[in-house]
Amino acid sequence: MRLPFGLSAYSRVDGRLASVRLVNLYVEQSPTSPGGVVAIPRPGLVEHVDQAVRGLYREDGVFDGDLFTVSDEELFRDGTLVDDLPGEDRPEWAYTVDGLFVLSGGIVYQYDGATLATDTFPDSANVASITQINSILVAVREDTGTIYFRLPGDTVWNALDFFSAERKPDPALAVRTLGDFLYVFGSGTVELFSTTGDSAVPFVRIDGASINRGLKSRDAISQLDNTLFFVGEDNVVYRMENIPTRISDHGIEEQIRRSTTAASFTYTWDGHTFYVVGLDTETLVYDVAGGWATYAYGSAPFPSLGLYDGQSTYVGGAKVWLLSEVGDDDGTEMERVFTAIIPTDTPVSVDALQVTLSPGVTSVGDEPAMLLMRWSDDQGRTWTDNKQASTGFSGDYRKRVIFRRLGMADAPGRVIEFSQTDPALLRYSGCDLNPAGGGRSRA
16 A cells, blocks of 8 residues: 655644654656655755855856855855954845845945945835835935836935836835846835836836735845745745746745744746745745755755755855765765655555665765654554664665554554654655565565
8 A cells, every 4th residue: 555655844843633744855746666756865064164154146248257255244255354344144145237236224324346335225215125126226215115216327326216006005125136126025015117118118017917915024035947936024935927826835934924024035946946935943944846855954954045046056154065976965874755645544554665766876985875764652642762774775776665464553644754863865756655576576
C-alpha cells in the first residue's frame, strides 16, 4: 500500500491537526517515480564573503556587475569599503542613469561610482521606499500617500514633483515596478500607475485597477515569474495577477499571523522558482510549481535576505553565501524532513515500511548515509524514538530501505516522519506499507 506522502508543509499551532513537515526539500513531478513525485534536497550554502550583511545588490551593467553589500552601517563594493551608510533596516536599491541610489534608515544616498552622498529629500522628510522605472527615480514620503519622482538628469528632488495615491487615506508603504507599471502598496490598498512619457506628468493612475488589499511588510514584496508576490495585511500570501491570487493555506497564514516580521527574496533553481518568506522563528518557502516547505539553517531559520541575479543566488546573514549543489550549509548540518501518513480507522499491522529513494548515488566517506524514522499515533503530540536504516554505499543502486516490526496502527492513523542529516544528496519519492515480499531484495 502506497502511503500519502506530504507534498507541502502544513501545520496548525493548536495541535488538533497533525503537522505535515517538508523541511529543506522541494517537490517535483516525476513520471519515472512510483508515486509520480520526488522530494529533492534544496541547494546548500557555500561561503562567498565572510562578512555579516543586512543588504545585497548586484545587477548586470551596473558598475561592472560588482556585488554591493551593506554590513552594519557601512557600504561595500566587491569587498572594498565605499563609505558609512547609517541605518539598521534592510536597504532598498534603485539604479538610474544618474547612479545607484540606496535607501537606509529613511535616508536616500546616491553613489556615482566614486563617492556616496546624502540625497536631500524635500523638507528633509524620511523616505519609506524607493524604486526606478524608465530611469525615473521614485520615492515614498514616509507616513503619507505622497510619491515623489526625480527625472533623469535632475540633481535634486523638486518639491513640486509628486503625485498621490489617494483612493483611500492609508499611507503608502512601498513602491515596486513591473514592466511599465508602478505599484504603490499601502496599508489597506494597492494602486496601479502607468507611465505617460510626459515629463510634466510622468505617471497616471489606472482607473479600475486599484485593489482593496494592504501590505503586512515592505520587505515581503518580491518579483518572480513576471509578477509580484507579497504578504497582505490579512497575513495571506498573494501572487499579483489581474487581482491578487491567494497562494497560502490556513496553516501558513496562522504562522504568518503569529510573526511580527515578514521579509522575502526569490530565486530560481533547476527550473523551479521560489518565494522565500522569513518570519520571526521560521522561514517558509513557496515553490511556484506548487507547494510550501520550511527551510532551516541548523536549528535556526534560513536567512530571508537574498539576491538572484539571473545566474547565481546570494544569501545574506552572518555571511554572504552562494546557493550550491552541496549537502550542508557551510559546514552546518542540513536536516531534511518529510512526512507520510497511515490513514486508518481500524487496527493495521505495520510489519514493514519501505522508503523509495535514490540509493547508491553517494555515501558519506566510507560510511553509508542513514535515514531516521519516528512515528506518532496521536496526531503528533508525542513521538517514538528514532529508528535508523542505511541507505547503502555508493554504487549500491538496488538497495531497499526498510523499517520492520513497527507494531499496530489504529485510528486516528499514524503520522510517520523521516529525516536525514548526512550530506548525501538523496531524493525521496514515496513510502509503502507492507510491500509485496516484505520488501526483500531480489537475488
